[in-house]
Amino acid sequence: MSISNMWSSRSFAQKADVENTDLFNGIYIPQEYRKRILRHLILNYSSNINGMQPALFLAIQGHRGEGKTFMLKTLCESFNIEMEYLSGSDLCGSNEGDSKEKIKRKYEAACVKLAKTKKLSVIVIDDFHLSIASDLGENVSKTTNSQVLIGYLMNLADSPYLFNVRIPIIILGNNFKNMYPALIRNGRMDFFTWTPNLDEKVNIVYFMFKKFYPEIKYEDIRRLVSNYPNKYIAFFKDVIQDMFFSNCDLMVKEFEQRQGNIRLDEINELVREFIKVDNNISYEHLSNMAASRNLIKEDNFE
Template identity: 30%
Template structure:
């Protein structure tokens, strides 16, 4: 008997197989789109990249999801819970308030053809209280700013810092119109982020950030976001005042700092303003105004942060006693151990004028060593 060959299997016609594969492919496509609408990576990063959300919103009010645009996710407003008890000089607060108010009046059409500068550039020596006083002035005005640091002005992706500034600007603009609360955009140490230093060629992000700020200054109520570039005034945003701080604005691109775009204001506190700020910082320690005047007279060329460092130095002796009593091998359990009953607290510290003066002389000596010895010159020979 001849061996039986392999059994034949019935196969569907080619047309039927193609139709079935098409239905499976379309089903996978619909399922993938549904997964994106429910929170896939494409949906999270950019709704406007082609991913549409019709599952919950439908197509009547539009398919753009609010969460994808960042409109309701990017809430980076600064709170001032840790700034209680500090003092902002009246001269500083009035300068910030004038800049904010005149820009908001321009947005309401109260200034007519007058167009104030959108950016207030506060510059001065290191440690003189520019950043802290800006936040104190905002707190005094009841203003909720969005704060950007110099480190955020660079990114591994070209163009991201400029896009981030536009998003935050529009977030502040929407907040003012939707909540009725004042807001502004603050950029701290801008010269450290996008300034040009010696032998520094700069980056694409430096150029884009300069260009973005210049464009916002020229068109403060028509700011684009994402892939949609706005060129008309059919839907305008609120005008948001911008405040930047830095030490040397000559390192910035000159057209950004020109009159009409940026109001430059140098902050250098007087001796009396310095005494008032120091007294507000140390009054809970029992120091009087006369003690603060003695400190300023003894160290006349020192900025505000110098006196804050003196206050921190006073705690060094108490911390050293704490370490001696606990022992190096017991620090883990005493500070961060899981057994809270074994954790110890630092005892009361008494701050006196004499102790502050002694700490001040030590800090000044260290400053002089850094300036005089300059070991870097030895290393670079």
């Protein structure tokens, strides 16, 4: 798909229950989130915007579990944009300069590929707030590695062109308040805080459920999400998984009865036999599954 057609109605769907829904591979992606990302990509790919140079980095911050990463991956897949992925933990190394070299190699390889093939790509760094590029406080030692990395990222933001192309970089994290000020100044990095409102969250969760339960009722999902206003999107994804695997106890019992007399190629048959989708999901069942999931204290795992 060409850049000029990114805003086309190919992925625009009219639903009886959800109006003006934008779907990408069956995933609902709110317009605000989508446009901030696509605008950043388009401006960075452009070679002529009247002498203006957009920020190379787009920082998307928001609470964990609100869909930042999976919606970005879905957008890239939908528009055939190759995503070069790094995690915050990748930006580390035992030797001075290791962190810089990792992202430098990634950036240079992406530029070479874009210059040769013209195929669009983007570098995504997840959990950047936990990387050595963040100031994590006085109790966390500052390493030469982090200083070298910060210096490289600042220089890259100021001089991003290589082989007459530049690769946009999107960083994701929960909170970027501890980012080094020199890196986040105007012109180097743009910021976007992702906090979905109720309608956006309901639509995202509805289409998550619909992928596995096509007959799910929109009004039931809206009621469910409204009853858990402080829960994040990941919570409802866990509810879907709990429902999907609700017959696992029977599957495990069958496995035990066979006393190890089962081959790898028989495992799929066993799973298909006991894990089946029931399209007749009542709100009562939804509510009970959510209540059970809510009993799990997430704070115990943080």
